[in-house]
Amino acid sequence: MRPTVAPFPATRLRRPRKSAAMRGLVRENTLTVNDLIWPIFVREGENVEEPIASMPGVNRLSIDRAVVAAEQAAALGIPAICIFPYTDPSLKTELCEEAWNPDNISNRTIRAIKAAVPEIAVMTDIALDPYNANGHDGIVRDGVIVNDETVAALVKMALAQADAGADILGPSDMMDGRIGAMRAALEKADHTDVAILSYSAKYSSAFYGPFRDAVGASGALKGDKNTYQMDPANSDEAMRLIERDLMEGADMVMVKPGMPYLDICRRVKDEFGVPTYAYQVSGEYAMLQAAAQNGWLDGEKVMLESLLAFKRAGCDGILTYFAPTVAKLLKSA
Numbered sequence: 001m002r003p004t005v006a007p008f009p010a011t012r013l014r015r016p017r018k019s020a021a022m023r024g025l026v027r028e029n030t031l032t033v034n035d036l037i038w039p040i041f042v043r044e045g046e047n048v049e050e051p052i053a054s055m056p057g058v059n060r061l062s063i064d065r066a067v068v069a070a071e072q073a074a075a076l077g078i079p080a081i082c083i084f085p086y087t088d089p090s091l092k093t094e095l096c097e098e099a100w101n102p103d104n105i106s107n108r109t110i111r112a113i114k115a116a117v118p119e120i121a122v123m124t125d126i127a128l129d130p131y132n133a134n135g136h137d138g139i140v141r142d143g144v145i146v147n148d149e150t151v152a153a154l155v156k157m158a159l160a161q162a163d164a165g166a167d168i169l170g171p172s173d174m175m176d177g178r179i180g181a182m183r184a185a186l187e188k189a190d191h192t193d194v195a196i197l198s199y200s201a202k203y204s205s206a207f208y209g210p211f212r213d214a215v216g217a218s219g220a221l222k223g224d225k226n227t228y229q230m231d232p233a234n235s236d237e238a239m240r241l242i243e244r245d246l247m248e249g250a251d252m253v254m255v256k257p258g259m260p261y262l263d264i265c266r267r268v269k270d271e272f273g274v275p276t277y278a279y280q281v282s283g284e285y286a287m288l289q290a291a292a293q294n295g296w297l298d299g300e301k302v303m304l305e306s307l308l309a310f311k312r313a314g315c316d317g318i319l320t321y322f323a324p325t326v327a328k329l330l331k332s333a
């Protein structure tokens with residue numbers, strides 16, 4: 001970069017910060033409603049909005065309420081909604097067959113939303129944990145999460161979601177080879193327009209705790225996910241995973257969690273220049289909400305600041321539980 005700072009007082013870097021008008025003129029990044037993907041949790045029932053204790057302000061919704069949420073999101077201009085299922089414990093098995101049931105809670109929600117609000121993009125989650133008796137993202141044999149058998153199951157899951165009308169598939173399982181296998185299966189099934197947003201750099205993080213409560217996987221999970229999710233110590237490895245998933249047919253890539261991993265977001269954008277997303281995960285949401293509820297932080301301000309930081313780090317969009325709140329704020333601003 002060429003030097004742009006003449007010696008003081010020729011340069012006074014406070015000049016462009018003098019007023020809101022000046023600050024607006026020199027602002028490098030902005031957060032807009034187009035940057036938001038809203039994750040929601042769905043469950044059985046009718047007219048149900050069940051609070052999740054560790055995620056204040058977030059509810060598990062029955063399908064009819066999820067459709068209303070999608071209508072509200074579309075009215076606010078939110079481009080995409082992402083569906084996560086709370087599965088009845090009686091449907092969880094070792095082989096996770098419910099995951100590719102065309103009529104599971106997730107696939108019925110996709111159909112209901114696409115029928116009522118076709119303009120909103122529907123994203124899904126592809127991983128076995130909500131359907132697995134042991135809470136893992138993959139099939140477990142003799143204590144080992146088996147890769148290739150899991151990929152075969154994930155492909156069935158992906159096809160069922162595409163058949164239900166999903167616009168964006170979100171593989172969050174971290175198995176090897178799953179993007180290529182899904183892409184090939186989608187092509188073969190004539191689902192040529194279904195996008196894959198790969199959770200490529202997904203870390204084995206303690207920030208997922210509240211989410212596991214939300215989908216009812218916390219109690220079931222034995223052990224940790226360290227043999228498939230990434231070591232939080234690594235950064236070069238994330239670049240290899242991103243490149244691998246792009247080469248296998250991912251359209252968009254994700255870094256997860258968000259705020260503690262902004263360095264990874266920046267590297268991905270700089271090295272690959274592809275549509276890059278971050279997930280502001282449940283634990284990040286819980287931290288900000290808890291502090292705001294105690295009056296320790298200004299909730300609205302930290303919400304906006306945390307999301308703007310993702311844009312500055314190079315992200316094209318953010319999955320955030322704050323999506324409807326922030327969309328309303330941006331609309332009224």
Ligand SMILES: NCc1[nH]cc(CCC(=O)O)c1CC(=O)O
Nearest residue numbers: 127137172207208211281282283
């Ligand atoms: N594979 C499931 C999945 N998909 C998204 C999240 C976390 C989202 C959040 O914490 O908000 C998880 C949890 C996990 O990997 O244990």
